[in-house]
Amino acid sequence: MSEPVVLVQKLVKRYGDLTAVDRISFQVDRGEIFGLLGPNGAGKTTTVECLEGLRIPDEGELRVLGERPSPTNYALKAKLGIQLQETAFLSRLTVEETLALFGRLYPRRRKVSELVELVALTEKRHSPVRDLSGGQRQRLAVALALVNDPELLILDEPTAGLDPQARRALWEVITQLKGEQKTVLLTTHYMEEAEALCDRVAILDHGRIIALGPPPELIAHHFQETPLEVELSAPAGEVDFSALPGVTRAVPDQERVVLYSTAPTDTIRAVSRLAEEGKLPLRDLVLRRPSLEDVYLLLTGRRIRE
Amino acid sequence: MKAYRAILGGINKQFYRDRMALFWTFAFPLFFVFIFGFVLGGGEEEVELALGVVAPAGDPLAAGLVQGMRESGVFRVYEGEREAELAALRAGDRDGVLILPPGLAASLFQGEAVEVELFYDAAQGTTSQILLSVVREFLVEAERRARGGSQLLVLSPQPLQARKFRPIDYMLPGILGMSLMQLGLFSVAAVVLQMRERKILRRFWAAPMPRGTFIAAQVTHRVGIALLQAGIIAAVGVLVFGVPFLGQPALMAGVVLLGALTFVSFGYMVASLAPSAEAGTALVQMVNFPMMFLSGVFWPVDWMPGVLRPVVYALPLTYLGDALRQTMVGATPLVPLWVDLAVLGGWLVVTAALSVRFFRWE
Numbered sequence: 001m002s003e004p005v006v007l008v009q010k011l012v013k014r015y016g017d018l019t020a021v022d023r024i025s026f027q028v029d030r031g032e033i034f035g036l037l038g039p040n041g042a043g044k045t046t047t048v049e050c051l052e053g054l055r056i057p058d059e060g061e062l063r064v065l066g067e068r069p070s071p072t073n074y075a076l077k078a079k080l081g082i083q084l085q086e087t088a089f090l091s092r093l094t095v096e097e098t099l100a101l102f103g104r105l106y107p108r109r110r111k112v113s114e115l116v117e118l119v120a121l122t123e124k125r126h127s128p129v130r131d132l133s134g135g136q137r138q139r140l141a142v143a144l145a146l147v148n149d150p151e152l153l154i155l156d157e158p159t160a161g162l163d164p165q166a167r168r169a170l171w172e173v174i175t176q177l178k179g180e181q182k183t184v185l186l187t188t189h190y191m192e193e194a195e196a197l198c199d200r201v202a203i204l205d206h207g208r209i210i211a212l213g214p215p216p217e218l219i220a221h222h223f224q225e226t227p228l229e230v231e232l233s234a235p236a237g238e239v240d241f242s243a244l245p246g247v248t249r250a251v252p253d254q255e256r257v258v259l260y261s262t263a264p265t266d267t268i269r270a271v272s273r274l275a276e277e278g279k280l281p282l283r284d285l286v287l288r289r290p291s292l293e294d295v296y297l298l299l300t301g302r303r304i305r306e
Numbered sequence: 307m308k309a310y311r312a313i314l315g316g317i318n319k320q321f322y323r324d325r326m327a328l329f330w331t332f333a334f335p336l337f338f339v340f341i342f343g344f345v346l347g348g349g350e351e352e353v354e355l356a357l358g359v360v361a362p363a364g365d366p367l368a369a370g371l372v373q374g375m376r377e378s379g380v381f382r383v384y385e386g387e388r389e390a391e392l393a394a395l396r397a398g399d400r401d402g403v404l405i406l407p408p409g410l411a412a413s414l415f416q417g418e419a420v421e422v423e424l425f426y427d428a429a430q431g432t433t434s435q436i437l438l439s440v441v442r443e444f445l446v447e448a449e450r451r452a453r454g455g456s457q458l459l460v461l462s463p464q465p466l467q468a469r470k471f472r473p474i475d476y477m478l479p480g481i482l483g484m485s486l487m488q489l490g491l492f493s494v495a496a497v498v499l500q501m502r503e504r505k506i507l508r509r510f511w512a513a514p515m516p517r518g519t520f521i522a523a524q525v526t527h528r529v530g531i532a533l534l535q536a537g538i539i540a541a542v543g544v545l546v547f548g549v550p551f552l553g554q555p556a557l558m559a560g561v562v563l564l565g566a567l568t569f570v571s572f573g574y575m576v577a578s579l580a581p582s583a584e585a586g587t588a589l590v591q592m593v594n595f596p597m598m599f600l601s602g603v604f605w606p607v608d609w610m611p612g613v614l615r616p617v618v619y620a621l622p623l624t625y626l627g628d629a630l631r632q633t634m635v636g637a638t639p640l641v642p643l644w645v646d647l648a649v650l651g652g653w654l655v656v657t658a659a660l661s662v663r664f665f666r667w668e
Contacts, residue, residue: 052512054512071511074514074516084508086505088506088509089506093319097319101316104311107514
């Protein structure tokens, strides 16, 4: 049982001149929900597609459930639950027919009634797929990943493009899987999703892992400070934020500045004074707990955006 | 096998629930059949040739010949004077006028060549063709019997096929061949052209089965459609337009099957060689149009100018059309049936090999 479910060592994948994945290594343990976090183009999808046997890596070692993934490793494919980014379906088949069809491609399968229940599509089971909403389709894609009762689920951007309500509904489904002792590897570019769902995350940027660990540890490791978001109504001008009391780092980001402070009360006082003296066009001041977003911002100097 | 059946079932449902696809596949080829059936070939009336005969009185051979023609049911025979009959031909009341010279029997028994004149209206192309061949057969038969010393000229000739051969009879097998070609070209090229389908494919690749399973199911699906389409076209031709069907359903189904496979394979080849979706569309049309018009679908290959002949004889649809015409309505072969089948089989092997070599999954 000590053997990791997924083992990635120095994986490299190139497309022509572009190195999409650049020597990344990580492992996923049994029963874990592991997140690959990063902006679009960071190499998340390429990584999971190598693990699924849909792409062949240029370099590095991969082990999934103790096997080497390849396009023809059907024994491994039979044990994997796969949800691809933007799954398209045979649009005129119903939800039930789609699940039954894919079920017949696997040696082991779960009951269709159980699956639709799990992803809350019971009422839609007789609807053609083309009549489903985006959120419903995405839930169907997750149900398809569960069709063979897999040991490992690989979900690629399961909540991309969904409204907050649909996203939360899907989070519930994924959390439920944890109760079933499944191992889940998912990719996302939503920081709050990674924080809410994942036991551990790897943050990817330009094909490299820039941080790896449980979200609270990553945050604690990078931040003894508290982030203060200073929103401005105009550019800040001459103000030297890093000279303010308690501030260790100041990261400007468009019309706002994030101040990382070891003494937030002193910093707030100093910022208010500057605003009162008319030296700072202050619109809002928010103090919050540090998040993965801050870790990413700290490490890359950018925010993750779509 | 279970996976194959599951996928075949899925793509069949996807297809048969698509009204547009059904329309283009099954209704559209019937438009051609109806248009040609009603406009060109139409009606149930049989061609009866109005033939004027100028026969010398008291010649037993000439009398027998005329009687044989009357009894054959092919001709409405008018006997008269040369000038009167030729005038009737000019007026359009005769399809032809046959002039039997005096002393016909005597000359023939002495082994002398006899010239028999047949006047016809050159403007009536099809009718004249039929007239010439039928009359020629009569004369040959008459001569054979006369020389063979058999009893006098009670002819029961067999030009019935020529009589019943109308444009629709000729065209129906061609239309069938054309729709098999287009089914292969368009539906297979669609795999490449519709990129969204690729995403469907990717999800199937993630499942534990060889890619060949999916291809096999897809080919089966399309060949199934081809057989159904062929059945519908043939049924409409026979039931609505009375196309004479030779009644060899097994042989015909075999030809349809080979044709469908060849053109599905052709479609895969086009899809494999096309560098992009746009190029694929253009390539399909580049293949479709020459084949449609140069393969003898709408008119006989003999009508094509000589410079085009090499092209005509290179196109697989030429052979599929010929094979279908032979097996369905018993038309005069362009080449023997086995040559048709061999050429189609050759195209199948070559296009399949090229597809396997060049097909790209993504």
